[in-house]
Amino acid sequence: MSSFEKLAASKSFGGSQNRYSHLSEILNCEMNFSIYIPPTRKGEKLPALYWLSGLTCNDENFITKAGAQKYAAKNKIILVCPDTSPRGESVPDDEQSAYDFGHGAGFYVNATKLPWKTNYQMYDYVLEELPRLIESICPIDSSRISISGHSMGGHGALVLGLRNPSVYSSISAFSPICAPSQCPWGQKALSLYLGGDPRSSGDWSRYDASELMKDIKTCLPVLIDQGSSDQFLSEQLNTETLIKICKNNNLPVNIRYQEGYDHSYFFISSFIEEHINFHSKFLS
Numbered sequence: 001m002s003s004f005e006k007l008a009a010s011k012s013f014g015g016s017q018n019r020y021s022h023l024s025e026i027l028n029c030e031m032n033f034s035i036y037i038p039p040t041r042k043g044e045k046l047p048a049l050y051w052l053s054g055l056t057c058n059d060e061n062f063i064t065k066a067g068a069q070k071y072a073a074k075n076k077i078i079l080v081c082p083d084t085s086p087r088g089e090s091v092p093d094d095e096q097s098a099y100d101f102g103h104g105a106g107f108y109v110n111a112t113k114l115p116w117k118t119n120y121q122m123y124d125y126v127l128e129e130l131p132r133l134i135e136s137i138c139p140i141d142s143s144r145i146s147i148s149g150h151s152m153g154g155h156g157a158l159v160l161g162l163r164n165p166s167v168y169s170s171i172s173a174f175s176p177i178c179a180p181s182q183c184p185w186g187q188k189a190l191s192l193y194l195g196g197d198p199r200s201s202g203d204w205s206r207y208d209a210s211e212l213m214k215d216i217k218t219c220l221p222v223l224i225d226q227g228s229s230d231q232f233l234s235e236q237l238n239t240e241t242l243i244k245i246c247k248n249n250n251l252p253v254n255i256r257y258q259e260g261y262d263h264s265y266f267f268i269s270s271f272i273e274e275h276i277n278f279h280s281k282f283l284s
Contacts, residue, residue: 047169077280084106148174179241219251
């Protein structure tokens with residue numbers, strides 16, 4: 001297990017908001033992550049909610065903008081926020097430094113194409129390496145874990161949750177990329193990280209929530225909120241595609257359109273209490 005360094009700590013709603021760095025063996029670079037630990041009694045172990053952020057974000061966006069600590073403290077849930085990609089001068093990036101690929105845009109996949117596969121193993125990082133490290137830092141009950149995220153992170157939360165129902169207790173997402181195989185953001189990322197195209201590569205379907213839903217008979221509890229005024233709704237998010245597949249398979253996924261809300265953290269902060277309360281029901 002890699003060692004870690006505490007970068008910052010602030011008291012929040014009786015608990016502690018901390019930021020750490022460590023050398024990731026899976027990603028082959030230095031990584032930062034943030035954890036909120038609610039007030040705890042000696043010997044008490046708490047459930048955790050992993051939050052995956054979206055394009056251009058890092059581990060700090062959610063903890064500084066969503067206002068989630070208040071509700072995490074109330075429900076006694078640890079919040080774990082990884083970065084959105086490997087980073088550093090030795091980590092390859094988009095040649096034009098585009099916002100939708102490379103640094104800040106790991107898409108929570110395990111890359112199989114060079115030069116990306118040396119570092120871009122975000123799926124395994126979130127699922128395997130980071131949880132082992134978290135267990136050594138805070139009083140976490142690893143049998144009670146849920147996952148959530150926004151945009152690219154909502155895609156990541158859905159994929160990780162759907163593929164690992166024995167690991168997670170529930171899934172939620174804000175404005176997720178529901179069918180990355182069918183949108184410009186996803187097609188660019190998957191073609192470069194994995195190679196091929198949606199017709200020739202089975203790997204793509206493993207990282208596409210809509211494709212995964214087609215083969216699922218039962219699934220974890222899922223809550224999705226999507227703003228009706230989201231500027232990316234029609235071109236990038238494909239919410240209706242996921243709705244149709246869930247209806248066809250009789251999957252009780254709760255997908256809600258929220259009138260007038262956009263893609264921003266103003267949207268997330270408006271409904272994060274409901275999402276934490278949703279997860280709390282399955283983490284108790």
